[in-house]
Amino acid sequence: NAGVTQTPKFRVLKTGQSMTLLCAQDMNHEYMYWYRQDPGMGLRLIHYSVGEGTTAKGEVPDGYNVSRLKKQNFLLGLESAAPSQTSVYFCASNWLGEPPSEQYFGPGTRLTVT
């Protein structure tokens, strides 16, 4: 199993450009998450999904949109990139359960907005 994969690994955008980050998992997980990690601030939840076709806002959703058209994929979109969105983005997934299982993380996407 590949686990959780993310594409691309690196990207540089100019202010106002758009892009989509792709997350894929092959573990049949129900839940998927997008986080951003900034220096000294740990991980902050952007959006998450509890199943195919459903999404919900996390702690810092502004400026981002997501879609979960297929169970194995979770897309994060930036419609008009801003320098404040320079960060490392991590996707994660886990099983539905009580308590929820451990989250499995992708390797991250390093995004720079100039």
Next chain:
Amino acid sequence: SQQGEEDPQALSIQEGENATMNCSYKTSINNLQWYRQNSGRGLVHLILIRSNEREKHSGRLRVTLDTSKKSSSLLITASRAADTASYFCATDARAGGFKTIFGAGTRLFVKA
């Protein structure tokens, strides 16, 4: 706002010493997890402790949970240079859905 806050922010020790990291949180939780992150990598799950548990072991890791003080500690015994990483606590607060909230992390540096 961050639910979990780790202390210290950074820790430097010699190989063979024990490393202790603490996590405090604000609201009631169902469970607390510890993750590790090597530089430039994604997080890797280390251990989960439920709110009705007080202590848990996994290899050289020992986690304690004190729900009355809303705090947890992670002890790494006989540390190795390979333990150099950032360590994060994550709480499942259940508020508003299934969201795990991460702290800012403790950077551990183990000198060989």
